[in-house]
Amino acid sequence: MCHGLLAPREATRLVCPVCRQRWKAVRPPWCERCGQPEPHFGPCRLCVEWPAALRLVRSAVRLDENARPAVHALKYAGLPRIADDLAAAMTKLQSPADAASVLIPIPLAKKRLRERGYNQSEMLARALARQWRIPVLVDLLARTRETPTQTALTPATRLANVAGAFGTRNAECGTGNSSTFRLPSSTLILVDDVFTTGATLAEAARALEHAGATRIEGVTFARAAIPDFT
Secondary structure (H helix, E strand, C coil), X not given: CCCCCCCHHHCCCCCCHHHHHCCCECCCCCCCCCCCCCCCCCCXXXXXXXXXXXXXEEEEEECCCCCHHHHHHHHHCCCHHHXXXXXXXXXXXXXXXXXXXXXXXXXXXXXXXHHHCCCHHHHHHHHHHHHHCCCECCCCEEECCCXXXXXXXXXXXXXXXXXXXXXXXXXXXXXXXXXXXXXXXXXXXXXXXEECXXXXXXXXXXXXXXXXXXXXXEEEEEECCCCCCC
């Protein structure tokens, strides 16, 4: 981000129009299911083993030198309000399946939540909810264990790292009042900041599928470069 001054009409923004224009949209050809922007011949390497309920994932922009500062500002610089700018880019993605859809942010580990003071995925989900005018459910999905950061992990170790890391509160975490967390019958849309291999979204979807969800989608602001599978 350039840290340039914004015009009065942009007063509510944190990212200027020039910097937003530099974000490169993720465009086809891509895998019709996971949205990985590469032509595919045969099963996609990223989503072939995803739970069946996770039908579709899309990302707004590529995680490059232009978009990365905005993600870092949201996650590490204490700027939750920048989620509005990121969500504005995400609204250009395919609209939710129906008006009854709900957004579910990927929950943050308790230690990171204490350190950061907020969950960046929840900030994105709430900003996106204001654009799409659909509700956010922040108490349905929960972390069942702490996991090391995924940043420096290989695709294979990413899968192992998040295995069993999520649960639904009414099923695994216990509330004493399961009706409070009854699983919606509409499309559940998982929200996260960055897609790399999809391991986190897939494992969160697996927990929701185990609880009875049949249609799950996912949206992220950015998509990292295709990982090395060799």
